[in-house]
Amino acid sequence: MLLTLSIIMSCAANEVPPIPDPDTNALAAVWPEDGGYMDENRVENPFFAISISSSDTDGSGEYRFELYSDSDGVELIGYQSGIISQSNEPYVLWYPTVVNSSQSSNGIEETLESREPINNDIFALADGEVPLMDIGSTYYWRVKAFVKGVAYISAIYSFSFQNMCEIGGSTYAERVIRWDVRDECKALVTHTNTDDALGAPNAGGHSDDSTGHGYLSLGYGGSIVVEMGKTVYDWPGNDLLAWEYISIEWVEMYAGESPAGPWYYLGRRFCEDWCGWDLGYAGLKYARFFKVVDGWDANWECHETAGADIDSIQATGWADDSALCE
Ligand SMILES: [Ca+2]
Numbered sequence: 001m002l003l004t005l006s007i008i009m010s011c012a013a014n015e016v017p018p019i020p021d022p023d024t025n026a027l028a029a030v031w032p033e034d035g036g037y038m039d040e041n042r043v044e045n046p047f048f049a050i051s052i053s054s055s056d057t058d059g060s061g062e063y064r065f066e067l068y069s070d071s072d073g074v075e076l077i078g079y080q081s082g083i084i085s086q087s088n089e090p091y092v093l094w095y096p097t098v099v100n101s102s103q104s105s106n107g108i109e110e111t112l113e114s115r116e117p118i119n120n121d122i123f124a125l126a127d128g129e130v131p132l133m134d135i136g137s138t139y140y141w142r143v144k145a146f147v148k149g150v151a152y153i154s155a156i157y158s159f160s161f162q163n164m165c166e167i168g169g170s171t172y173a174e175r176v177i178r179w180d181v182r183d184e185c186k187a188l189v190t191h192t193n194t195d196d197a198l199g200a201p202n203a204g205g206h207s208d209d210s211t212g213h214g215y216l217s218l219g220y221g222g223s224i225v226v227e228m229g230k231t232v233y234d235w236p237g238n239d240l241l242a243w244e245y246i247s248i249e250w251v252e253m254y255a256g257e258s259p260a261g262p263w264y265y266l267g268r269r270f271c272e273d274w275c276g277w278d279l280g281y282a283g284l285k286y287a288r289f290f291k292v293v294d295g296w297d298a299n300w301e302c303h304e305t306a307g308a309d310i311d312s313i314q315a316t317g318w319a320d321d322s323a324l325c326e
C-alpha cells in the first residue's frame, strides 16, 4: 500500500505543469527607474535591479534580463538568462559586464570588502556579449521570470544617462525609497511617517508626557534608503549628517550607487542630536543614495520609539559643478 502510494505521488510530481500566462504586475523596476537615469560613469559597467512582489513566493527563481534600443522591445542589444535571486536581497540584480568578482588593485579594497555579498560570477556574460551603450541615447529594459511555476514579465522601462553632479535639489534627503524593519517591530513603533526623515531638522515636542513629533523611529535593526536632493560629494571632512532626536542611538550609514546598492559602509556612530560621515572613508567621490541603519540588536523587542529616531539627513558637502563627477 505504501509502495503504491509513493509511485502515484512520484508520477504526479513528474508531470509538467502547464505554463500560465505571465503575470505582468508583480515585477517592478528598482534601478534604473522607469523614465529614470543611470550614472553616465557606469555606461561601460551598467547594472539593473528588479523587485518582485507576490504573496506566494519569496522571489527565488530564474530571471532573464533584456536590454533594448527601442521602446517596442524588438532591437535586443544584450540579455542574460538564468540569473537567480540572492536570498539576502529584496531585488534581483544584473551586472552585464562583470566577469570577475576579484578586484583588489584600485585602492578601495576595504570598500569592496564591505559591500553586501553579491555572487558576481553568475552575472558574467561571455566575451563579445557586453552591451555597448552611448550616454546620449535612451535605452529600454525588461525582465522575464519563472518563479515557483509561475511566469512573470515586466513592462518595458526606459532610461537615459545622467551626470550625477548635474542633478539639483535641496541639501537634504528628499525621498524615502524603502523602510525595512521586522513586521512585529513596525507594529509597535508609533513614529512611522517616513516623510518625517526628509527635509530640514524639525523634530520637537519631546517631554515627560510626549514622545514629540517630526522624526521616524527606524525600529531595532530597521533601515531606510533615501535619495538626497543634491548629490553628496567628498570634500575634506564629513559630507553627510544624520539628525537623531530621542535619546542617544547607534546609527550605521552606507552610501549606494543606486537604491539597490552596491552599498559602501561609511561607519557606525553613537548619535546624539547629530552625527557625521565622510564619503572618503569608502573611497567614494559622490553618492545620491544612502541607507541609514539602526545599529542596535535587531532581535530586541520594539516599543514606540525603538531604534534610531531619524529627524533629517543632511548633505554638508555636495557637488556644485558637473566636472566633479567626471
Ligand atoms: Ca569627505
Ligand SMILES: [Ca+2]
Pocket: 217, 246, 247, 249, 305, 306, 307, 308, 309
Ligand atoms: Ca529611539
Ligand SMILES: [Ca+2]
Pocket: 195, 196, 197, 198, 199, 200, 201, 202, 203, 214, 215, 310, 311, 312
Ligand atoms: Ca524631521
